[in-house]
Amino acid sequence: MFETLRLTRTLYNAGLEQRREAYRKQGKTLSAYTQQAELTALKEACPEFGTVYSHVLQDVFDRLDKAYKSFFSRVKAGTKKAGFPRFKPRQRWNSFKYKQCWDNKKETWTSCGKPVNDGKRISVPKIGNVKIKLHRPLEGKPKSLQILLDVDQWYAIYACEVHNVALPATGSSIGVDVGTTWFAITSDGGFVENPRHLEAGLKKLRVQQRTVSRRKKGGNRRRKAVQSAAKTHRKIRRQRLDFHHKTARSLVNTHDLIAHEALQVSDMVKSNLARSIADVGWASFFSLLALKAESAGKRAVAVDPRYTSQRCHACGHTGKENRMSQSKFQCVQCGHTANADVNAAQNILARALPSGVNDSGVTHVVA
Ligand SMILES: [Zn+2]
Structure with a gap:
């Protein structure tokens, strides 16, 4: 498997070089198909590529x-930094990746x-x-298999085709405002805490990264320190993903419509680093939410976030002076007071609903 990784990586880099050259010399853009057609000749010239399954080699060019x-x-x-491959x-x-696990004609495994x-x-x-440890039974029809090395563990990842099962409608809609103090604040006044264990993990990671930078480059001790930092990083990544899954699941189970702010990619570059990092986390959460909503027959709606934190949900007056402090909102026009984040979440929900429904201050409406 290590050898397959090495060969596929070599092929990817060679394929990238070939594309760059073709463009530089002839102004031509090669397609994956053109590159795949050369595989037979490549295997004749470099027999070591014959030790890799043909679909796996083809997939390398698809990835490119x-x-x-x-x-x-x-x-x-x-995008400012488009990032060439x-x-x-x-x-x-x-x-x-093995791109075909199922033989559709014979209705059986390949x-x-x-x-x-x-x-x-x-x-x-x-x-x-x-040898494999199957963590859970496969559902539906297997389509492809990806073999992945994560630090020091190998994974078999099956992509399966499953049928969507719609969840029963609940008649409820909700607005979600994400933040850094709280992970999320909902329009019905619910607060979702940032998981504590993530903080502990991040602290450990910072210490380990310092150890790495202290150690001599190319040394054995540095290599070991890199490995332990990578393991901590993996753990944090998984805990965060688990938390995102559970939070998104509970929202989709209890509401028919979930409104959240649309993340602006271009704003990300302008804003500070901490905010950018948080944005990445939210982007992954929102995409999970969209996936879960779609497969359950529900809706996740991204709305324009501008002025959602300055607008009074009760009368619509918008202005900076409404924000008394980080957490307190008090309208200078109508005197409406609320938690600032809850007020923002209510505005977010209002933007996702058909106009006219939202001015009552009601956050739960029958769809
Ligand atoms: Zn007001």
């Missing part, structure tokens, strides 16, 4: 193509990822039957 396409779309969107060093290449030996092993073409 995707990197190019998202680069072009960033350019088109006018980069050559992959070892630490930035950690997976390869040799890619097929469970063998009572599910104790899976078949990984050109590598062998690999």
